[in-house]
Each structure stands twice: as C-alpha cells, then as structure tokens.
C-alpha cells in the first residue's frame with residue numbers, strides 16, 4: 095500500500111464542454127447573478143440614494159424615501175444573513191496550508207480530482223483515495239504533494255490501513271473531502287438488483303460513516319482542528335425516477351452530515367471541526383455523463399471547476415457552510431414545503447422524472463452499461 099504518484103493533467107472528460115449556442119448561456123443562474131450584482135446589491139441601492147441627493151431631491155420626496163427604504167432593507171437583510179451564518183456556523187478555524195493534510199476520496203476523477211489538483215499545485219499535502227489502481231488512472235501528470243492510495247472506501251479495514259499510511263507519509267489528516275461515488279445504475283426499482291442497491295449505499299453512505307469515524311479523531315487531536323466536506327446532491331431531496339439507490343444514499347449522507355454537525359456542536363467541538371455540506375445539481379463529470387440536463391434554463395450543467403473552487407474557498411477560510419449550486423438548488427427546501435400538487439407541476443415542468451428513464455429504462459438491454467450522451 096505504498097503511496098503512488100498520480101498524474102494530474104485533466105483528462106478529456108474534464109475539459110471544458112464544447113462551445114454553446116448563444117441562447118444556452120441565458121440561464122436562471124445568469125439572470126440571478128446579474129440581479130445580485132445590480133439592483134439586489136446594497137451598494138448599488140445606496141448609489142441610487144446618493145444620485146437622488148446629487149440631484150437635490152428633497153428628503154421627503156417619495157422617490158428619495160423609496161430609494162432610501164430599499165437601500166436600508168437590503169443592507170439590513172445582508173447583515174441579518176451574516177449574523178445568521180455566525181450563529182449557525184461559529185467562528186472560522188485557523189487554516190495554514192503548510193500544516194494541513196488533505197484527504198480526498200474519489201480523487202481520481204471529477205470534482206475530487208480537481209480539488210486534489212488545486213491543492214497539489216499550491217504545495218499542500220494531499221492524499222487521494224480511489225478504487226482504481228494508479229496505473230489505470232489515465233491522462234494524469236505528476237504533481238508534487240499529491241499522493242495516491244488505492245483504497246475501496248466501502249471496506250473499513252482498507253480505510254484504517256490507508257489512514258495509518260497517510261499519518262506516516264504526510265502527517266495528521268486535518269481535512270477530509272468525501273467525494274467518492276459509485277457508478278450510476280439508472281434502473282427502475284423493480285429491475286435494480288439488491289447487490290447494486292447495497293453497493294451504492296455502501297460506497298456513497300456507509301463509507302462516509304467509516305471515513306468520518308476513522309479521520310475525525312485525528313482532527314480533534316490536531317491543534318488547529320479540521321474540516322469535513324461531504325459531497326451530497328439535490329437528488330437526496332428531489333429523488334428523481336430511476337435513481338432510487340443514488341437518491342437514498344445522498345438523502346442519508348445529508349442526514350449523516352447534519353447529525354455529525356449537531357454532535358460536534360453539543361460536544362463543544364463545533365469551532366474545532368468545520369463541516370461543509372455540498373448539495374449541487376448536475377455537474378459535467380463522468381458520473382452523470384449519460385444524462386442531458388432535463389432543463390438547461392433552471393438547471394444548467396455545472397462546470398466541475400466551479401464546484402471545486404467553492405469547496406476549496408470554504409476549506410481555505412476555515413468556515414463551515416452549505417454549498418448549493420446552481421441557484422435552483424438553494425430553493426429545494428422551499429420545494430419541500432410546497433403542496434403535493436404544486437410539487438408535481440414543478441417536477442413535470444423541470445422534466446426531472448423523465449431524464450433517466452429516457453436514456454436508461456427503454457433504450458438499454460439488461461446489464462448494458464450507460465453510454466455518455468452526445469454533446
């Protein structure tokens with residue numbers, strides 16, 4: 095189980111997606127980004143107030159009162175969000191990259207691989223745990239500081255052995271990024287074998303229980319504490335047809351995350367070990383390459399680098415938090431509060447329950463692997 099150097103040139107599957115048609119750039123996210131940086135930004139709101147004063151608009155003029163009221167409202171809202179985050183997640187922990195040892199499961203591919211590359215290039219100590227043999231990880235170039243450990247994270251003994259090796263090779267693990275996920279089965283429940291269901295639960299959920307139990311004590315013993323990042327999915331709440339095993343595993347993972355977060359808080363370790371929960375929509379990686387996003391306006395495909403950068407940013411700041419991308423992912427808790435009829439209409443409009451069956455249920459022979467969609 096000696097550490098193996100990994101190669102880190104992005105594989106073709108991680109290259110940016112081909113150029114889009116002009117209208118494909120017009121997404122709900124784009125509109126929200128423009129609004130957030132213009133009329134929904136307190137700074138812009140106060141500029142309007144100042145412009146009115148520059149025109150000598152009286153303080154009692156309705157336009158001035160409306161502009162000032164709006165600016166005060168936005169400012170108060172922003173301050174309330176900052177205070178809310180402080181109450182929910184506490185003070186950030188001190189992060190010094192030269193002292194951190196970052197463990198990334200599933201780091202041979204997709205989002206995990208990008209996080210490993212970012213930290214490897216910055217000279218941090220990085221340990222990638224993945225099920226593939228190092229020689230089978232194609233298209234990678236050597237990057238200093240990134241060590242590869244073949245490890246099936248579904249097996250507790252393998253995680254414990256690798257944890258001991260990481261301690262010897264790199265030092266005490268302080269950051270754990272649970273990114274690994276087993277391949278998508280995309281079968282209706284009646285066709286899904288019990289073995290396939292169990293494998294998904296084992297890799298996507300039970301393995302996270304194991305990695306947390308193995309690595310958390312290291313973080314608690316470390317002077318600067320640590321950070322645990324759990325990469326879940328909006329599907330844990332939206333539960334699309336054809337993904338019973340995947341959605342169940344991600345719902346469980348989000349629950350596991352919140353429970354551990356609560357336990358750290360009540361045990362007084364909430365400021366020592368930070369928790370980051372990632373619940374995103376579809377990302378352009380090999381995992382869901384066989385599906386085209388059912389609604390590219392509300393649910394545009396995310397570039398993996400955007401998700402990786404958000405994760406790295408929270409780890410670097412030493413903060414806890416939630417990462418929900420794209421914008422619609424921030425609304426899934428509101429969706430859960432909708433009446434059943436409205437939920438169904440939203441599902442039909444979004445096409446969420448037809449995405450997997452279209453490419454999987456009707457076009458595939460039993461046992462045939464899912465094929466990537468043509469771009």
Ligand SMILES: NC(=O)c1ccc[n+]([C@@H]2O[C@H](COP(=O)([O-])OP(=O)(O)OC[C@H]3O[C@@H](n4cnc5c(N)ncnc54)[C@H](OP(=O)(O)O)[C@@H]3O)[C@@H](O)[C@H]2O)c1
Pocket residue numbers: 199200201202203204205206223224225226245246247248272273274275276277297325326327328374375376377378379380381382
């Ligand atoms: N892609 C999306 O649309 C999307 C959306 C929301 C959330 N997520 C979540 O984001 C995370 C990263 O996904 P990704 O898209 O980057 O996936 P990915 O490219 O498929 O990477 C996952 C990696 O985990 C490895 N793995 C599978 N089973 C393992 C095991 N037992 N032990 C160790 N490694 C194992 C995979 O190896 P093999 O390839 O050999 O199986 C692969 O290298 C996952 O948790 C996923 O559920 C993804």
